[in-house]
Amino acid sequence: MAGVGIRRGSKELLKDVSWQVQDGERWIIMGPNGAGKSTLLQVASTRMHPTTGMVGILDEVLGAVDVFELRPRIGLSSAALAQQLPGRETVLNAVLTASWGVMGRWNEDYDSVDEERARRLIWQWGLRGYEDRRFGTLSEGERKRVLVARALMTDPELLLLDEPAAGLDLAGRETLVRALTRLAADPDAPALVLVTHHVEEVPPGFTHALLMRQGGVVAAGPLEATLTEDNLSAAFGLPLRVTVTDGRYTAVAR
Ligand SMILES: Nc1ncnc2c1ncn2[C@@H]1O[C@H](COP(=O)(O)OP(=O)(O)OP(=O)(O)O)[C@@H](O)[C@H]1O
Numbered sequence: 001m002a003g004v005g006i007r008r009g010s011k012e013l014l015k016d017v018s019w020q021v022q023d024g025e026r027w028i029i030m031g032p033n034g035a036g037k038s039t040l041l042q043v044a045s046t047r048m049h050p051t052t053g054m055v056g057i058l059d060e061v062l063g064a065v066d067v068f069e070l071r072p073r074i075g076l077s078s079a080a081l082a083q084q085l086p087g088r089e090t091v092l093n094a095v096l097t098a099s100w101g102v103m104g105r106w107n108e109d110y111d112s113v114d115e116e117r118a119r120r121l122i123w124q125w126g127l128r129g130y131e132d133r134r135f136g137t138l139s140e141g142e143r144k145r146v147l148v149a150r151a152l153m154t155d156p157e158l159l160l161l162d163e164p165a166a167g168l169d170l171a172g173r174e175t176l177v178r179a180l181t182r183l184a185a186d187p188d189a190p191a192l193v194l195v196t197h198h199v200e201e202v203p204p205g206f207t208h209a210l211l212m213r214q215g216g217v218v219a220a221g222p223l224e225a226t227l228t229e230d231n232l233s234a235a236f237g238l239p240l241r242v243t244v245t246d247g248r249y250t251a252v253a254r
Pocket of ligand 1: 008011013031032033034035036037038039040197
């Protein structure tokens with residue numbers, strides 16, 4: 001995207017954002033509350049159109065393409081989507097129904113190939129044995145992993161994860177970070193974009209970072225050169241001390 005701005009009334013949600021994701025890249029989007037991260041993902045997932053600027057997604061230009069054809073090529077996991085999934089739906093159906101772009105199972109006919117893929121994803125995301133459990137009865141950590149499995153169901157070319165570790169306890173977070181580390185290392189995985197508030201949630205193997213503040217880009221580029229003390233302090237508006245141990249980041253106020 002180039003020069004993207006989004007305005008609602010007098011408020012600028014995004015200001016002159018230019019950003020490119022290439023095949024095989026794994027991006028972190030980070031910034032404080034209200035920085036515009038979710039808005040940016042809304043644009044990248046074709047749910048929101050910019051007021052100014054140009055957005056190209058998977059070789060199509062937003063505004064000149066049928067978004068309903070583009071959406072199955074983009075996997076999305078977010079709290080807003082989780083709320084739309086019926087709690088009575090089974091884990092298997094929560095993942096499987098993504099292939100039809102619907103949230104609850106009705107009378108659709110699913111191929112056994114689709115069901116096999118859904119089961120494989122459920123296993124891959126550490127939920128073997130949970131296939132018949134109802135989504136509403138899962139823990140937050142289990143739910144988050146179902147959402148990622150669901151987002152991968154259509155074999156997307158781009159995977160957008162909006163705060164997948166929000167609300168998880170330490171073990172839940174570490175399980176998810178490990179799973180995302182594996183995904184990042186998979187050469188067949190789609191391009192990845194992960195939104196988070198916390199450097200502790202950056203999975204090793206992610207390649208790039210975009211730091212935001214007040215709708216604008218503070219810094220963007222290769223991860224190590226971007227997640228620096230100076231850039232993170234500027235994004236969060238607080239002097240930070242950042243350490244990296246075995247590819248894992250921690251940040252504390254200075
Ligand atoms: N329709 C709207 N009208 C006016 N302001 C809006 C609208 N939608 C979002 N905003 C504002 O735009 C800003 C950016 O919101 P956004 O959800 O993108 O931020 P975020 O970085 O994802 O924040 P958080 O980390 O808290 O989830 C916020 O200040 C929000 O209140």
